[in-house]
Amino acid sequence: xxxxxxxxxxxxxxxxxxxxxxxxxxxxxxxxxxxxxxxxxxxxxxxxxxxxxxxxxxxxxxxxxxxxxxxxxxxxxxxxxxxxxxxxxxxxxxxxxxxxxxxxxxxxxxxxxxxxxxxxxxxxxxxxxxxxxxxxxxxxxxxxxxxxxxxxxxxxxxxxxxxxxxxxxxxxxxxxxxxxxxxxxxxxxxxxxxxxxx
Numbered sequence: 507x508x509x510x511x512x513x514x515x516x517x518x519x520x521x522x523x524x525x526x527x528x529x530x531x532x533x534x535x536x537x538x539x540x541x542x543x544x545x546x547x548x549x550x551x552x553x554x555x556x557x558x559x560x561x562x563x564x565x566x567x568x569x570x571x572x573x574x575x576x577x578x579x580x581x582x583x584x585x586x587x588x589x590x591x592x593x594x595x596x597x598x599x600x601x602x603x604x605x606x607x608x609x610x611x612x613x614x615x616x617x618x619x620x621x622x623x624x625x626x627x628x629x630x631x632x633x634x635x636x637x638x639x640x641x642x643x644x645x646x647x648x649x650x651x652x653x654x655x656x657x658x659x660x661x662x663x664x665x666x667x668x669x670x671x672x673x674x675x676x677x678x679x680x681x682x683x684x685x686x687x688x689x690x691x692x693x694x695x696x697x698x699x700x701x702x703x704x
Contacts, residue, residue: 511610511698513686514560514572519548521569522562525595534628534655557681558588559614563607563698570598573607575615578624586621586676602702608641610698612669617690619679621672628653629661643667 514522527541542550554560560574571594578587590611594603615623625643627634635645643665651659685691 509563509565509606509699509702511561511563511606511695513555513682513695514551514562514574515555516548516551518562518569518572519544519551522551522572523547525569525572525593528596529593534653534658534660535631535634537628537653537655537660539655555682559611559618559682561607561611561614561695561698563603563702570595571603571607573604573611575611575620575623585679586619586672588615588620588623590615590623590625604637605641606698606702608698609701610695612641612667613694613697614682614685614691616669617680617685617688617694618682619677621669621676623667623669625665625667627663627665628655629663635663635665638665638667641667 523542523544526536526547530536530538530541551560554574554576558575558577560572562569562572564570571592573590573592575588575590578584578589590608592604592607592611594607612623623643624646625638627638629635629648644667645663646666647664649662649664652662653660
């Protein structure tokens with residue numbers, strides 16, 4: 507079996523959508539009500555990868571999961587912080603794929619110069635909480651009854667990870683295209699594969 511972690515492209519929209527759609531339809535993990543179309547997912551991948559990593563993990567050319575980062579907030583002073591998400595195809599969960607994807611994602615974010623990452627978790631979700639805390643995230647906030655999904659008001663929690671030290675005069679994070687193709691970017695992607703083998 508051959509595993510690869512790579513940057514997502516437009517051709518991955520259908521596979522990514524297939525993983526995400528049941529999460530939207532059947533769970534409160536996502537607060538979306540309707541799954542995006544393949545075209546909408548293609549647009550999301552294109553928009554995100556102009557600035558942030560959107561990674562897929564595939565085995566023998568089949569996408570098993572994906573992870574990505576987006577802006578934490580739009581105002582300029584927030585630009586060193588990101589929100590991160592990871593989704594794994596149902597039959598392939600609990601085999602380290604999420605950990606591998608996050609490992610590569612976080613390495614790329616550090617390379618770009620981001621200083622902290624946030625994960626938003628619909629509660630209760632003990633497996634997701636345990637997963638994030640094993641990777642060093644810690645809870646920093648809880649919002650009661652903030653979303654209504656599948657017949658119930660839902661709580662969310664915010665988990666935080668310090669990616670690297672915050673300099674007193676930080677340079678702006680580099681857009682993803684500036685780091686793609688570098689040796690450091692290749693090493694960042696491979697870090698997740700090393701985690702998968704561990």
